[in-house]
Amino acid sequence: MNDQQYPVHYVCTKEEALNLINQHKKFWLSDCGCRVGKGSVCKQSRIDVCLYFTDTWEGMGSPLRSISKKEALLVLEESKNKNLVSRPFRNPKDKNITDGVCFCCNDCCAYFLCPDEVCDNGKYRESTDMEKCNLCGICVDLCYFHARKIENDQMIVIKDNCYRCGICAEICPEVSIQMILREQE
Ligand code: SF4
């Protein structure tokens, strides 16, 4: 695929989102356009969670406001606490550049709700150590993409459904899930 044909958005882990923040010195925040579009409320989080590394964007749901790195890190921290999916967006003219990160959930965000909205899978894939898994089911309930289920006392991962967001690895109490770099598919 030609670089310029990539979807604007892709999914990444929180660690990758932290790396993106650490690569930048200036930050801006706007309300989330999806949350604003659904009435400026979200059952899961605050609505000002669209983080930018450039002020060349209009702002998704409100004008941009400049914030400190400390505030940017707090947005990331909140996204972890609220189990939001990190979804960076690329520069529309140069898809090798990432211009910012949205933090999404299934209450409002378009790509959860609309099957036509295209978004790339992440670079890492989940790997579950079945010896450590105690089948508590927490990851099954939290996976937005219905990629995990327990059947016949076995954890089953439906790889085609997995967006590689890494939330299951963040929340597993047994630390039985790792995110590992996947080969190009
Ligand atoms: S959260 Fe961890 S221990 Fe619980 S079912 Fe999922 S993989 Fe297994």
Ligand code: SF4
């Ligand atoms: S199994 Fe679900 S929670 Fe885990 S990485 Fe895949 S999409 Fe995310």
